[in-house]
Amino acid sequence: MIWAIILLTIFCVVAGLRKNKPVFFLGPFLVLFLYIVVEIARVPLGFIDTVKLIFSLK
Numbered sequence: 001m002i003w004a005i006i007l008l009t010i011f012c013v014v015a016g017l018r019k020n021k022p023v024f025f026l027g028p029f030l031v032l033f034l035y036i037v038v039e040i041a042r043v044p045l046g047f048i049d050t051v052k053l054i055f056s057l058k
Contacts, residue, residue: 005031 009028016024043050 001035005035 005028008031012024012027016022040047040050040054043053045053
């Protein structure tokens with residue numbers, strides 16, 4: 001999975017620089033956000049309970 005994120009980041013940076021469109025730079029951030037949401041959803045608690053658990057860890 002990490003390789004897919006790295007390759008997508010490289011692709012988005014190259015495409016953003018070549019086409020001079022800043023929208024390509026949002027790609028890696030959106031993928032990381034979606035990855036975090038999917039990983040949270042995989043926890044067998046409710047979404048809010050999982051978020052509370054994550055932020056209560058010390």
